[in-house]
Amino acid sequence: xxxxxxxxxxxxxxxxxxxxxxxxxxxxxxxxxxxxxxxxxxxxxxxxxxxxxxxxxxxxxxxxxxxxxxxxxxxxxxxxxxxxxxxxxxxxxxxxxxxxxxxxxxxxxxxxxxxxxxxxxxxxxxxxxxxxxxxxxxxxxxxxxxxxxxxxxxxxxxxxxxxxxxxxxxxxxxxxxxxxxxxxxxxxxxxxxxxxxxxxxxxxxxxxxxxxxxxxxxxxxxxxxxxxxxxxxxxxxxxxxxxxxxxxxxxxxxxxxxxxxxxxxxxxxxxxxxxxxxxxxxxxxxxxxxxxxxxxxxxxxxxxxxxxxxxxxxxxxxxxxxxxxxxxxxxxxxxxxxxxxxxxxxxxxxxxxxxxxxxxxxxxxxxxxxxxxxxxxxxxxxxxx
Amino acid sequence: xxxxxxxxxxxxxxxxxxxxxxxxxxxxxxxxxxxxxxxxxxxxxxxxxxxxxxxxxxxxxxxxxxxxxxxxxxxxxxxxxxxxxxxxxxxxxxxxxxxxxxxxxxxxxxxxxxxxxxxxxxxxxxxxxxxxxxxxxxxxxxxxxxxxxxxxxxxxxxxxxxxxxxxxxxxxxxxxxxxxxxxxxxxxxxxxxxxxxxxxxxxxxxxxxxxxxxxxxxxxxxxxxxxxxxxxxxxxxxxxxxxxxxxxxxxxxxxxxxxxxxxxxxxxxxxxxxxxxxxxxxxxxxxxxxxxxxxxxxxxxxxxxxxxxxxxxxxxxxxxxxxxxxxxxxxxxxxxxxxxxxxxxxxxxxxxxxxxxxxxxxxxxxxxxxxxxxxxxxxxxxxxx
Numbered sequence: 001x002x003x004x005x006x007x008x009x010x011x012x013x014x015x016x017x018x019x020x021x022x023x024x025x026x027x028x029x030x031x032x033x034x035x036x037x038x039x040x041x042x043x044x045x046x047x048x049x050x051x052x053x054x055x056x057x058x059x060x061x062x063x064x065x066x067x068x069x070x071x072x073x074x075x076x077x078x079x080x081x082x083x084x085x086x087x088x089x090x091x092x093x094x095x096x097x098x099x100x101x102x103x104x105x106x107x108x109x110x111x112x113x114x115x116x117x118x119x120x121x122x123x124x125x126x127x128x129x130x131x132x133x134x135x136x137x138x139x140x141x142x143x144x145x146x147x148x149x150x151x152x153x154x155x156x157x158x159x160x161x162x163x164x165x166x167x168x169x170x171x172x173x174x175x176x177x178x179x180x181x182x183x184x185x186x187x188x189x190x191x192x193x194x195x196x197x198x199x200x201x202x203x204x205x206x207x208x209x210x211x212x213x214x215x216x217x218x219x220x221x222x223x224x225x226x227x228x229x230x231x232x233x234x235x236x237x238x239x240x241x242x243x244x245x246x247x248x249x250x251x252x253x254x255x256x257x258x259x260x261x262x263x264x265x266x267x268x269x270x271x272x273x274x275x276x277x278x279x280x281x282x283x284x285x286x287x288x289x290x291x292x293x294x295x296x297x298x299x300x301x302x303x304x305x306x307x308x309x310x311x312x313x314x315x316x317x318x319x320x321x322x323x324x325x326x327x328x329x330x331x332x333x334x335x336x337x338x339x340x341x342x343x344x345x346x347x348x349x350x351x352x353x354x355x356x357x358x359x360x361x362x363x364x365x366x367x368x369x370x371x372x373x374x375x376x377x378x379x380x381x382x383x384x385x
Numbered sequence: 386x387x388x389x390x391x392x393x394x395x396x397x398x399x400x401x402x403x404x405x406x407x408x409x410x411x412x413x414x415x416x417x418x419x420x421x422x423x424x425x426x427x428x429x430x431x432x433x434x435x436x437x438x439x440x441x442x443x444x445x446x447x448x449x450x451x452x453x454x455x456x457x458x459x460x461x462x463x464x465x466x467x468x469x470x471x472x473x474x475x476x477x478x479x480x481x482x483x484x485x486x487x488x489x490x491x492x493x494x495x496x497x498x499x500x501x502x503x504x505x506x507x508x509x510x511x512x513x514x515x516x517x518x519x520x521x522x523x524x525x526x527x528x529x530x531x532x533x534x535x536x537x538x539x540x541x542x543x544x545x546x547x548x549x550x551x552x553x554x555x556x557x558x559x560x561x562x563x564x565x566x567x568x569x570x571x572x573x574x575x576x577x578x579x580x581x582x583x584x585x586x587x588x589x590x591x592x593x594x595x596x597x598x599x600x601x602x603x604x605x606x607x608x609x610x611x612x613x614x615x616x617x618x619x620x621x622x623x624x625x626x627x628x629x630x631x632x633x634x635x636x637x638x639x640x641x642x643x644x645x646x647x648x649x650x651x652x653x654x655x656x657x658x659x660x661x662x663x664x665x666x667x668x669x670x671x672x673x674x675x676x677x678x679x680x681x682x683x684x685x686x687x688x689x690x691x692x693x694x695x696x697x698x699x700x701x702x703x704x705x706x707x708x709x710x711x712x713x714x715x716x717x718x719x720x721x722x723x724x725x726x727x728x729x730x731x732x733x734x735x736x737x738x739x740x741x742x743x744x745x746x747x748x749x750x751x752x753x754x755x756x757x758x759x760x761x762x763x764x765x766x767x768x769x770x
Contacts, residue, residue, distance in 0.1 A: 003471075004471070004472065005472070005745075006449070006470060006472030006473060006476075006745040007470055007472075007473075008743075009743075009745070040687055040688070062687065062688040063688060064391070081643065081654065081688055081689075082643045082644060082703070084641060084642075084643050084703055084704045085391060085392055085641045085643075085654070085704075086388075086389070087389065087390070087391030087392075088391060088392075091391075106644050106646045107644060107645070107646065107703045109702065109703040109704055110643075110703060113704070132646060132647060136647050136650075137644075137647065137652060137686065137689055137691065138643070138644040138646055138647065138652050138689065139644075139646055139647075140646060141646055141647070141648075145646075169686065256469060256470045257469075258466065258467040258469050258470075258495075258523070259467060259491050259492060259522075259523040259524075260492070261491045261492065261517060261523055261524055261525060261526055261530075262517060262521050262522065262523065262524075262526065263526075265521075267522060267523050269466065269470070272661075272663075272716060273716070273719050274743070276657075276662075277661075277662055277663060278657075278662060301522065301554065302425055302447065302715055302716070302719075303425070303447040303448060303466055304466075304522055304523065306522065317494065318467070318469055318492045318494040318495060319469045319470075319494055319498070330687055331657060331658070331687070334658050334687075334720070335719070335720070335743070336743045337742060337743045337744045338743065338744045338745070352744075357722060358393075358394075358659070358720070358721045358722045358723060359722045359723045359737075
């Protein structure tokens with residue numbers, strides 16, 4: 001059955017997917033937290049629908065294509081990336097009217113641009129002040145900056161100050177070792193929330209949480225919601241951090257052995273363009289076989305993956321198929337266009353990765369018109385979905 | 386002008402692209418070698434057309450989508466990946482009749498499958514025996530294996546033994562230091578060609594060469610053609626190996642600064658999903674700014690790139706745009722859907738990365754039909770182009 005699917009292709013074990021969806025929904029419920037999953041992992045409206053059906057309050061997006069596609073299934077969309085580009089801002093503000101967009105940002109310039117756009121469109125936008133609680137990526141650096149931004153947002157006619165958000169992406173060690181980092185985060189968050197309260201700017205929403213920290217999110221006081229993404233599929237990294245078991249990995253890449261000519265290895269047709277190059281800590285290689293954890297993808301070219309046979313007596317034949325658990329599943333989904341859902345060896349459904357798109361229309365067309373492009377060339381610039 | 390393009394987006398400097406195309410065409414001409422460029426770098430029929438217009442004899446492909454798309458512009462297609470999967474084989478053999486497909490392979494099983502498919506379709510397929518000349522990825526390991534495969538191919542009614550191919554992807558150090566590795570390769574190749582001659586199986590085509598080795602390909606006796614790919618755009622890696630100058634890098638990723646909150650860095654909206662994570666040797670980071678080589682992309686999340694400001698006095702504003710030269714341009718093209726061609730700051734054209742596709746139809750549809758899928762789900766499985 002699986003042998004007839006052209007490789008490489010991502011396979012999703014639907015039983016595992018459903019179990020993962022249910023487990024995180026229950027966990028959020030137990031903690032009394034709202035669940036607003038990040039769709040970057042699956043980029044697929046029907047899976048977002050399954051998340052919403054299990055109680056998710058809305059979704060989190062990082063690209064305009066994700067937001068546009070997810071508007072099919074929910075009106076509650078958090079855009080967790082400062083939309084400071086006029087093209088992105090225009091696309092966000094053009095989302096269907098049933099959508100109540102919310103944005104996370106960390107600069108006065110982002111507030112200014114968003115306020116101007118929202119005013120011009122006559123549209124209200126919720127805003128979360130993004131906080132840096134140790135990741136050192138984006139986010140207000142201290143309580144004073146957070147207060148200043150919140151006040152600035154509250155002063156804008158079409159912006160609604162809705163609270164704060166943070167991403168604990170720096171905490172990705174084993175769950176049992178997250179204590180000290182979580183304590184620092186809890187203290188920093190407490191300081192910001194206290195300052196906001198004192199200034200009459202209490203945070204309605206306090207949004208945080210990732211898949212690796214989901215198990216200990218209950219220890220962070222003041223949070224109202226969590227935004228894990230990877231949990232729907234899981235991968236070698238979430239297993240390595242102890243946030244799930246190996247049997248919770250729902251997505252594998254089906255690949256075909258194309259060469260066994262070089263002794264000690266077998267070459268499959270999944271390389272960096274299907275699996276992604278995502279090394280992690282002391283994890284060996286870039287993926288491992290579902291059936292044979294001792295066999296890892298040692299090296300890759302763009303369309304070749306080199307399976308290391310040094311730890312196994314298994315010697316595959318040319319034409320044999322394997323299923324690879326990738327290191328980082330979010331990249332795998334973005335690299336591919338199609339996923340196939342299976343139960344056991346039975347193919348049950350397939351779907352396009354509808355929100356992987358990296359095209360744009362509105363601003364592209366304007367640019368091309370200015371440059372005097374031919375209609376033919378311009379018409380090739382399609383919508384990013 | 387560029388400011389109106391939604392970021393992140395790959396920009397191609399058309400003057401540089403044209404110069405790169407011309408330079409390699411002249412180089413192959415000077416060496417008296419046929420040029421059969423690998424399209425994996427651009428995945429775009431119009432650029433393949435430009436290569437053919439400058440004298441390329443055909444193209445090299447690694448995926449079925451690439452082969453199908455390139456059939457629009459040439460009938461001479463080398464599929465440089467053993468098509469041992471029945472789905473891939475079926476797609477290759479279904480290419481338009483004007484196409485004379487040629488395949489590289491390294492196993493008896495691959496010959497058997499290809500011969501059976503070609504016979505069934507009544508179609509002749511040229512075959513190159515792939516040799517391992519030091520890369521240790523795929524390829525016949527010694528002259529005896531090469532002779533055995535060549536003889537096997539010659540004995541098949543619908544296969545045409547056309548010669549040998551190799552990929553010197555293990556030689557990627559500085560051009561000036563390639564001598565010893567090239568000498569070993571030359572000796573190994575000589576041994577294989579001698580054995581084939583002696584057995585009455587002379588190689589008509591001897592195909593090799595990559596962008597990093599292009600400058601010294603003339604030193605390898607017996608070659609008849611070269612298959613560089615990256616040279617159309619170049620990148621930080623081809624600059625680092627000395628195979629081009631920095632001014633030959635034709636593709637940059639246009640990105641917008643979205644946050645400067647964390648001191649010492651600026652965050653842009655191009656992360657691993659637009660730039661790719663392709664570390665190389667002692668090259669710092671994952672990309673560098675076109676205008677400021679001292680500023681590198683130090684770290685990435687999926688949609689965030691962290692610019693390291695430690696070596697510059699420049700302090701960008703939120704909203705400012707930058708152009709990033711990526712480490713490995715072939716991955717960037719595959720991650721995106723759209724490229725924009727510019728001359729200076731003027732947008733001249735845009736095109737879809739038409740052959741990036743990772744969808745499939747024939748075998749997918751069959752699989753779904755067997756599983757009793759609904760028409761709605763099945764109709765979502767579109768052609769991989």
